[in-house]
Amino acid sequence: MILTNIGQLLTMTGDGLGLIEKASVRITDNRFAEVSDSVLTPQPGETELDCQGCVVLPGFIDPHTHPVFGGWRHKEFEMRLSGRSYKEIAQSGGGILSSVRMTRQASEDELYESGLDRVKEMLSWGTTTVEAKSGYGLDTDTELKMLRAIQRIAEQDLVTVFPTFLGAHSIPENTGKEHYIRILEDEMIPKVAEQNLARFCDVFCENFLFNADDSRRILEAGKRYGLVPKVHADEIEPSAGAEVAARVGAVSAAHLLRPSDKGLQAMAEAGVIAELLPGTCFFLKEDTKAPVQKMREYGVTMALATDFNPGSSTLLCQPLTVVFGCLLYGMTIVEALRGVTVNSAKALGIEHQAGTIEPGRTADVVITDLPDYRHLAYRVGHNPCRTVIRHGKVVHSAS
Numbered sequence: 087m088i089l090t091n092i093g094q095l096l097t098m099t100g101d102g103l104g105l106i107e108k109a110s111v112r113i114t115d116n117r118f119a120e121v122s123d124s125v126l127t128p129q130p131g132e133t134e135l136d137c138q139g140c141v142v143l144p145g146f147i148d149p150h151t152h153p154v155f156g157g158w159r160h161k162e163f164e165m166r167l168s169g170r171s172y173k174e175i176a177q178s179g180g181g182i183l184s185s186v187r188m189t190r191q192a193s194e195d196e197l198y199e200s201g202l203d204r205v206k207e208m209l210s211w212g213t214t215t216v217e218a219k220s221g222y223g224l225d226t227d228t229e230l231k232m233l234r235a236i237q238r239i240a241e242q243d244l245v246t247v248f249p250t251f252l253g254a255h256s257i258p259e260n261t262g263k264e265h266y267i268r269i270l271e272d273e274m275i276p277k278v279a280e281q282n283l284a285r286f287c288d289v290f291c292e293n294f295l296f297n298a299d300d301s302r303r304i305l306e307a308g309k310r311y312g313l314v315p316k317v318h319a320d321e322i323e324p325s326a327g328a329e330v331a332a333r334v335g336a337v338s339a340a341h342l343l344r345p346s347d348k349g350l351q352a353m354a355e356a357g358v359i360a361e362l363l364p365g366t367c368f369f370l371k372e373d374t375k376a377p378v379q380k381m382r383e384y385g386v387t388m389a390l391a392t393d394f395n396p397g398s399s400t401l402l403c404q405p406l407t408v409v410f411g412c413l414l415y416g417m418t419i420v421e422a423l424r425g426v427t428v429n430s431a432k433a434l435g436i437e438h439q440a441g442t443i444e445p446g447r448t449a450d451v452v453i454t455d456l457p458d459y460r461h462l463a464y465r466v467g468h469n470p471c472r473t474v475i476r477h478g479k480v481v482h483s484a485s
């Protein structure tokens with residue numbers, strides 16, 4: 087296949103957008119074969135897709151989502167609107183634990199079907215790679231059930247899915263923390279690894295939940311079984327989550343509303359990617375923002391994700407994350423676009439496979455209806471995706 091008449095091609099190579107005007111791209115099988123600043127002519131048997139002078143960029147990568155869960159939490163949302171805080175609701179048995187109750191009741195088929203619908207909606211907004219976490223089971227059977235549902239979504243082969251074990255998302259009711267950590271270490275992590283159900287292991291690191299020492303212990307246990315660490319860090323209170331991420335060699339640390347300077351410096355030195363979730367800030371009406379300027383100064387690489395989940399972000403749409411990254415977090419358009427492509431690839435350790443348009447990378451592309459790349463941040467709520475291609479095949483077309 088060749089893509090012709092591209093107005094602005096954002097290859098995302100180098101330090102910026104890697105912008106090529108009036109470009110063409112050749113895709114052979116599931117990979118990019120040629121990127122050109124002139125007109126390519128189709129060879130026999132090759133189809134041509136006319137991009138109508140618009141912007142073309144890599145398929146979005148969403149490196150942090152929770153798309154599999156039973157039920158929704160609209161009642162809690164209404165409670166928050168009337169003034170109750172997320173933490174208050176969580177501490178009175180709502181929050182994550184209410185999703186846990188509903189997820190335990192749901193069948194694997196129900197989790198698979200609702201999760202697949204959500205992933206399809208992400209795809210319609212241009213996401214071709216998604217990370218998907220467990221974490222609403224908090225018991226071995228339900229965590230494995232969630233991960234099997236995620237595996238079945240991956241097998242549909244519409245979107246590339248990377249599964250993450252997040253058994254340390256909360257502490258189940260009527261269980262002591264120490265006892266639960268032992269179950270994580272001795273039972274859940276070994277089974278998840280044995281059944282090859284996850285690539286990453288994540289922890290909700292907060293002083294009131296799994297503190298820095300607990301988090302390290304859990305992530306080190308994951309590492310012993312080949313699971314790559316990711317961390318929910320310093321979201322609600324400063325909890326040395328950034329330091330933990332650096333110490334265990336995590337691929338990314340997420341949220342980071344309240345990291346210490348030391349933590350940011352350690353992240354920069356260890357090459358941990360900051361996974362910023364401005365949609366969550368918006369949805370939780372959070373006044374504190376991730377310290378983007380400090381991250382720039384320390385040289386921390388910034389990725390952007392939706393954090394889609396039933397409690398703190400119902401956002402499925404990476405284009406809106408770009409808008410929030412710019413308007414809420416003060417990122418530049420270039421930073422935000424790198425955040426949803428090449429830097430999210432780094433947050434999953436897949437930068438040699440995806441996130442840029444260059445020969446050899448998997449051919450995951452969004453063909454937009456936009457005349458200029460700035461419209462990706464400027465047009466709030468507009469779906470720019472005319473055609474989405476994954477692994478060289480058209481997987482979504484705007485009707």
Ligand code: NIG
Binds near residue numbers: 152181182185318321
């Ligand atoms: O990433 N911060 C922890 N976990 C989720 C919230 C999950 C929920 O409320 O169900 C998050 O924001």
Ligand code: FE
Binds near residue numbers: 150151152318393395
């Ligand atoms: Fe999250």
